[in-house]
Structures are given as C-alpha cells and as structure tokens.
Amino acid sequence: MPRSALRVDAVLVQAVIAGALSFAHLHDLAAAAGQDGWKAWAYPVSVDLLLVAAWRRLRTDGPSRLAWCWFVIALVASLGANVATAGLLDLDDVPAWLRILVAAWPALAFMGGTLLAHTPTSPEPDAPAPPAPDSDPVPEVEREPAAAEQDPGPDPVAVPAPEELPALPTAEPAPADPAPTPPPAVPVPAALVDHARKVADDHHTRTGTRIDTDTLRARLGVPAPMADAIAAQLT
Template sequence: MRAHLARVDAVIIQAVIAGALSFSHLHDLAEAAGQGGWKAWAYPVSVDLLLVAAWRRMREQQRAGQPAGGPRLWFLIALAASLGANIATAGLLDLGHVPASLRVVVAGWPAVAFFGGTLLAHAPRTVEEPAAPVIPEPEPEPSSVPAAVDTPRSDELPKASTDPAPEEPAPSPVLAAPPHVPAVALPPALIDRAQALAEEHRTATGQPADPDVVRTRLGLPPSMTPSVAAHL
C-alpha cells in the first residue's frame, strides 16, 4: 500500500512540475508576441484545457468502439502548441524580436481553440438503449372446486392376467455426455476491452451485459462467446 501511494505521489509531483513549466513557457511566449496582461495568462489555460478535453473524448470514443480521429487531431494540435512554446523559450528564439508569423499564430490561437472545443463538446455520443424487460406470463390459478372422481364398478375392473410377465427389454446404453470444451484464452487487451464494454452497459442500463452482445461488438465468431463470458 505504501509503495502504491509513493508511486502515485511521485506521478502527481511530476505532473505538477511539468504543468507549471509548460504553463510558464506558454505565458512567456504569448507575452513576447504582444499579448500582455491577463491575455498572456489565458493562453496556457486555453492550450491545456483543449489538450485535456481532446484526450478525454478520444478515450471515450475508443472505449465505445468508435473512430477517434477528430479528438486525436485536436489533441495533436494542442500538444504541438504546448511543445512549440517550450522549444521557442529554450533560447532558440529572441523573445525581444518575435517574428511576425509567430505573432499571427499566437493571435489566431483563440479562434482555433474555440472551434476545437466546440466540436469536442457537441460531438454526438452513442449510448446503448436498455433492453425492454421481459414480463413473464402469469401462471393459471388452480381451480378451487375439486374434479369429480369416477369410481369404477367391480365388473369394470381389469382381471388379473395368468400369462407370465413379459421380459423387460434390456436398457439401452447411456451415451456419455460430450466433454466440456474449455473457453479459449483471450489476449489481455481483448479482455480489457470486453470488460470495459460490459461495465459501460452496466452503467447505462443497470443490468449485466449479455456475453453474446459483447462478443458481437468485439467482432469475434460465435464460438468465442464462452471465452468472453468467462471474463465478464
């Protein structure tokens, strides 16, 4: 437990340091490009927010089995803006005499970030509709009036037969049940994907996912349904 907390603490500290440095580099570049005051502080916030939003949407669409080309494009654009600011402030660029082309790029960034954020926020999300519950048919209630029982007369009773009892046929041999076919092992990546689909279905509908439905969404043949069900 302590080792796990130590790893988490180290990751958080590293993320805070890297984020602070990148934030400072973006601020310095925006200020050198003529965006002074509060505007210079807004640029790093815009770049980092677009980076995080694109990453989250890309992961959501990948878990849902949808193409994530759009979010991946905006993630690369935001990453290029952050990485470019870090490189530009490494001494390779004279911040006292910023080129006009870089001033144009910095000034046009708000429109680009607004357009990308709007597309990410309003992209359609596919949610599986919950299956309609199956209502069992009511069983017929037994009648409270007992049926009349006909008592046969003595002359209608069958007479005992004096013939020897026929020999009973030998029981037919019982066929052995086919051996249980073990489930085929799935790759770890496919297991994680199947569990993610099942968890998404359980979150959306409140019911466990059908292994056959998960197998269909994974694009596996019907014979792989037991293997998928073994990992849900």
Template sequence: MRAQLARVDAVIVQAVIAGALSFSHLHDLADAAGQGGWKAWAYPVSVDLLLVAAWRRMRAQQRAGQPAGGPRLWFLIALAASLGANVATAGLLDLDDVPASLRVVVAGWPAVAFFGGTLLAHTPRIVDSLPVVAIPETDGEPAPAPTVVDAPDRDALPAPVAEPVPDTESPTASVPVAAPAAPAVTLPPALIDRAQALAEQHHATTGLVADPDDVRARLGLPPSMTASVAAHL
C-alpha cells in the first residue's frame, strides 16, 4: 500500500512540474507576442483546458466503440500549441522580436479554442455502459430419452371412428387461423437509443438503411433478438 502511494505521489509531482513549466512557457510566448497583462495568463489556461477536454472526449468515444477523429484532431491542435510554446521559448526564438506570423497565430488562438471547445461540449453524450439483457439459458443437460412402450395388440384396439369431412364449399366452413407469432423481447430504452444511433450512423456514412442483424451483432446481442432490434429501427 505504501509503495503504491509513493508511485501515485511521484506521478502527481511530475504532472505538477510539467504543467507548471508548460504554463510558464505559454505565458511568456503570449506576452512576447503582444498579449500582456491578464491575457498572457489566460492563454495557457485555454490551451490546457482544450487539451484535457479533447483527451477525455476521445477516450470516452473509444471506449464506446465510436470513431474519435474530431476529439483527436483538437487534442493534436492543443498539443501542438503547447509543444510549440515550449520549443519557442527554449532559445530558438528571439522573444524581443517575435515574427508577425506568430503574433497572428497567438492573436487568433482564442477563436480557435472557442470553436473547438464548443464542438466538444455539444457532442452527443456517449453511453459508456449498456444494460445487460437477461437471456434465459439452458443448463446444457441432455433431455431424458422417451420411454419405449410396447405396442398393444391390434385386435384389442377399438375400431376407428370416421371423422366428418368439413364442407369446403359451404360459406360457413371453418378457415384455419395462423398461430400468432412469438412476441419480441422488449429492449431497455438505453439499448433502443444505442441501436437507433448505430442505424443513423450507418445511414449517414453509406446512405443505405442499416441491416437489423448487423445492428444486433454490433450491440452484442444473440441472433434471437434481431426482430426486437428491427422493431425499433
């Protein structure tokens, strides 16, 4: 337990040191690019918040099995801004004479960060865990073999009684009724939303209607629940 706490403390100390250095470099670069006062302190906060938000959103979508291209793009943009400031303040750039192009990049960063943060915040929430549908399972034991009974003597059996033949020409003749189909298993609301989201994603990507059996397989459900999934698409 003590060794585990020591490892956690070391990671926290290292993260604090790295964050403080990166924060200082971003502040110095923004100040050298003409963003003085409180604005120079706001730049590192904006970059670090976008970096953390994009990382969390990317991990959430990966755990849910969905593409994370958008969050990954904003994570790389924030990481490039942080690394760029660290490298620029390492003596490779004269902070007393910052190029005009860098001033333009620093001045335009708030709009870029606001756009990226808005997209990440308004992305539909991902259902990380879906409820498990209880499927009855057999115990795997073979059914007992039927008992064989000796056939009785044909002479001891009563004579068969002829059954009346139904009148098929009569308008009142009985019409066989098909047995009702077995009812579909009711899906939980969260599972229904997940199935509909997969179907909409397939339609938006390919322009075709999603196959209920394919949606059922992606949800990890047994083949017997294809009809239940199809009823909600």
C-alpha cells in the first residue's frame, strides 16, 4: 500500500478521534450549564459547523478579518470546553458567567454563520505588471515629406521674346568733371623773394639740404600760400 494512502488514513483517524472528544466535551459542558436533552447535543454541532465554515471561507476567498474573527471564536469555544472539562471546573457548580455564555452561543453562532455565508468578498485587483523594456529599441527615422506635400512655389511668369521687349531709353553719359582751376597766384614782393633766397642759401650751407616749405614759412613768418609762392620762385 502506498505511503500517501497510509498518511491520509492516519489523518482521518486522528480527525475522527479529536472530533469525537471535542464533541463530547462540548456536550458535557452544555449539559452542566443547564442545557439538557437534545439541546446539549446541538451545541457541539453548532461550534464545529462554525469552525468549518470559517476555515472554508479562508481557503476559498483568501484571508480576511471576518473569516479569521469567527474562526478564532469557534476555536476558543472548542478549546475552552476541552480545558473546562479536564477537572479545572466543577461541573456540578458551573459559574453564572459560563451559563450566560452557553445560553448566548446559539445567537452568536447564527450571526457568525450568516455573515460568513452572505458577506460578499471584494478581492483586491492585481497590480498591473510593468511593461518589459525593449531589449533593442529601434530608432525612429524621420520621414521626409512626400513630393506631393511640398510647396509647388509661385506660378511661372511668361517671358516675352527679345523682339517683343520695348526699347529702353538710352542713358546719356554724365558730363566729365571740369579740370580743377589752379589757385590764384599770391603776389610776392621782390625784396621778400631776395630775402627768402638768402635764407634758403644759408640753410643749404648749414644743413647741406634744400629748405622745405614749412621751414621757409617758419623762418619768414608768412602764411602758407605765400610760402608756397616763394618756394615756387626759388626753384
């Protein structure tokens, strides 16, 4: 026989034993709290059904506060009955608070079972997966505009034939500028010319070069036009 089959059988046997003991403990506690006859047998059924309903809600719809809350309540009721009937509680003299809990259990179990069966679940939407990056992105190529979309430009203008062109007026040549007139001669006294000649000779003797117009004008103390006229006569 396969090992998996033995394991499943062992689990079933263990579940039957635990369920039977828990069932008996809940019955004894309910009977000690004043619930005799068939009512004492209904209590363990109610606790086990609430425990199974909460566990099924957890397995089917996923973890939720509602399912975990009622699962813990049913588990505490079952474990509490097991511990209370283990000699820690006098079943012949059950305290008043325990009698109140046992009496209120049917309404509490009915409310829990109704909420577990009829409360809709709102599963959280899965977060969208991020887009995978392109391993080899293709560069975008700019498309050239089609020839039909290009501006055709202005319409061509008809050019007349050379024989059809009108005769253009011939521009007359501009008159040439007249030759500049020489400046009027400045009258120079003969005595001044003789004096200037002596000054020029003296300058040539001392320097070995001919006297220029600026030096002659400075030596004679005359204006520039007269100095030019005197220099012209000395050449």
